[in-house]
Amino acid sequence: MGATKTEHFTDNQNQLSVLAKALGHPARIAIIEYLIKVNTCICGDIVNELPLSQPTVSQHLKELKSAGLIKGNIEGNSICYCINEAGFEKIKQFFQQVTSHLAQKNNCC
Numbered sequence: 001m002g003a004t005k006t007e008h009f010t011d012n013q014n015q016l017s018v019l020a021k022a023l024g025h026p027a028r029i030a031i032i033e034y035l036i037k038v039n040t041c042i043c044g045d046i047v048n049e050l051p052l053s054q055p056t057v058s059q060h061l062k063e064l065k066s067a068g069l070i071k072g073n074i075e076g077n078s079i080c081y082c083i084n085e086a087g088f089e090k091i092k093q094f095f096q097q098v099t100s101h102l103a104q105k106n107n108c109c
Contacts, residue, residue, distance in 0.1 A: 012090075019091055022067030027052060027060050035070065035083050042078040 006014050022028060027050060034049050035041065043061065047054045061081060064070045068087035072079040 015090060016094055018067050019069065019087060022063050022069055023091075025060065025063075027056070028064055031057070031060055031064060032069065032083070035081060040080050040082045042075075042080055044078065046081070 009017075023032070030050055031046055034046060038045070043054075043058065046061070047057045050057060052060075061070065061072070065072055065081075068084055070081050070087075071084045072081045074080075
């Protein structure tokens with residue numbers, strides 16, 4: 001989405017689109033699933049879990065961190081990553097709205 005078009009949408013809509021885009025790749029879903037499984041880890045551990053090169057994994061981690069879905073703390077020569085609860089809370093709220101609407105069983109079409 002071009003930078004000039006985002007101004008026509010709310011901050012919340014723009015934030016949700018960034019989060020959704022970050023989750024729009026299977027490697028990023030796999031990274032999130034791995035972080036949930038181990039609770040925290042180091043980048044090298046993630047590389048060992050995925051069939052991707054270290055630079056590719058690093059790029060996916062950068063995208064997830066930039067979107068606010070993961071956090072990373074520097075520990076020595078490594079970065080320890082974990083889930084960023086705030087980013088997922090925004091997604092959760094959106095899907096709760098959708099689920100609430102679906103529960104009303106509006107037969108519109």
